Amino acid sequence: MASKPLSVVVTRRLPEAVETRMKELFDVRLRDDDTPMSRGQLLDAMQEADVLVPTVTDTIDAGLIGQAGSRLKLIANFGAGVDHIDVDTARTRGILVSNTPGVVTEDTADMVMSLLLAVTRRIPEGLATMQGGHWSGWAPTAFLGGRIGGKRLGILGMGRIGQAVARRARAFGMQVHYHNRRRLRPEAEAALEATYWDSLDQMLARVDVLSVNCPHTPATFHLLNARRLKLMKPSAVIVNTSRGEVIDENALARRLRAGDLAGAGLDVYEHGTDVNPELRDLPNVVLLPHMGSATREGRLEMGEKVIINVKTFADGHRPPDQVVPAML
Numbered sequence: 001m002a003s004k005p006l007s008v009v010v011t012r013r014l015p016e017a018v019e020t021r022m023k024e025l026f027d028v029r030l031r032d033d034d035t036p037m038s039r040g041q042l043l044d045a046m047q048e049a050d051v052l053v054p055t056v057t058d059t060i061d062a063g064l065i066g067q068a069g070s071r072l073k074l075i076a077n078f079g080a081g082v083d084h085i086d087v088d089t090a091r092t093r094g095i096l097v098s099n100t101p102g103v104v105t106e107d108t109a110d111m112v113m114s115l116l117l118a119v120t121r122r123i124p125e126g127l128a129t130m131q132g133g134h135w136s137g138w139a140p141t142a143f144l145g146g147r148i149g150g151k152r153l154g155i156l157g158m159g160r161i162g163q164a165v166a167r168r169a170r171a172f173g174m175q176v177h178y179h180n181r182r183r184l185r186p187e188a189e190a191a192l193e194a195t196y197w198d199s200l201d202q203m204l205a206r207v208d209v210l211s212v213n214c215p216h217t218p219a220t221f222h223l224l225n226a227r228r229l230k231l232m233k234p235s236a237v238i239v240n241t242s243r244g245e246v247i248d249e250n251a252l253a254r255r256l257r258a259g260d261l262a263g264a265g266l267d268v269y270e271h272g273t274d275v276n277p278e279l280r281d282l283p284n285v286v287l288l289p290h291m292g293s294a295t296r297e298g299r300l301e302m303g304e305k306v307i308i309n310v311k312t313f314a315d316g317h318r319p320p321d322q323v324v325p326a327m328l
């Protein structure tokens with residue numbers, strides 16, 4: 001006799017092809033509208049489902065996990081970052097957590113380079129000039145930005161995305177420096193022609209551009225605080241596509257406004273959509289609405305990964321992308 005399909009609740013709309021495949025495989029409840037679930041809706045979902053498929057817009061904290069139904073056995077996140085899920089508490093309740101690493105890597109690294117170029121080459125200012133009909137023609141001293149070739153890029157968090165950024169930066173002629181929880185193996189470091197800094201503080205003082213690519217964890221919250229931001233050169237630029245909480249956003253805004261940093265390209269913010277208004281008004285700051293991994297191809301691959309994680313679990317095995325607290 002065929003076993004009962006798993007009951008799966010998905011918190012946001014996913015690409016149509018992903019939702020269709022989920023309907024074929026699972027007893028799935030999908031959303032009609034595409035707003036984040038309220039806490040009450042999340043709680044209902046966690047009380048009725050075997051598997052929850054949340055995204056970064058759902059905060060699955062200890063309080064919610066503590067009230068989850070005994071059926072809930074897997075939180076299969078649609079996304080790589082899991083800082084919105086209390087993985088430790090889930091583990092103590094016997095609930096597995098999985099994510100979608102790897103398929104977001106190249107697209108997010110492309111966005112790092114887009115932000116880096118947008119800030120250093122003043123692309124938004126050029127665009128605004130053209131869109132406003134203000135262009136009066138080429139001039140030798142107009143729209144001068146900074147050359148990135150030959151400059152030092154510091155990568156904070158040399159994991160999948162950090163290494164993909166390093167490969168791109170080498171192709172642009174940048175010198176790659178990095179700080180990571182663990183040093184890369186010598187072969188990997190040599191292949192990327194990357195210089196390791198055990199001391200984040202020392203690396204910060206030397207780089208021209210910093211790309212933030214570590215996850216948000218208790219250890220990385222405000223890793224870039226006011227003290228560390230002060231170590232950076234006034235000519236330096238920061239690009240953040242990881243999570244806003246890694247940078248003290250108010251301290252960053254203060255330094256940018258004072259001209260103590262040359263610019264910033266941000267895809268993520270400390271308080272979600274509640275972006276520090278000062279950042280919006282600065283001409284040397286490029287802000288994007290968390291779109292680092294937003295490609296049609298990537299979203300389909302993220303959906304495939306979620307399906308593989310849930311299906312593998314349904315077949316009685318551990319999901320291939322299981323996240324355990326020791327990884328964080």
Ligand SMILES: NC(=O)C1=CN([C@@H]2O[C@H](COP(=O)(O)OP(=O)(O)OC[C@H]3O[C@@H](n4cnc5c(N)ncnc54)[C@H](O)[C@@H]3O)[C@@H](O)[C@H]2O)C=CC1
Nearest residue numbers: 080081104157158159160161180181214215241242292293
């Ligand atoms: N903007 C966007 O759309 C996207 C953002 N992300 C964010 O990017 C983050 C990184 O993703 P991946 O590269 O796939 O993760 P990963 O796990 O492959 O790499 C993270 C790296 O950071 C290092 N790290 C962790 N804690 C550290 C610390 N305290 N100090 C220094 N290094 C530390 C790890 O050792 C690892 O090498 C995700 O956690 C997520 O928050 C991911 C995908 C898309």
Ligand SMILES: O=C(O)C(=O)CO
Nearest residue numbers: 056079080081104293
């Ligand atoms: O995967 C993630 O962590 C994101 O931020 C969105 O792709």
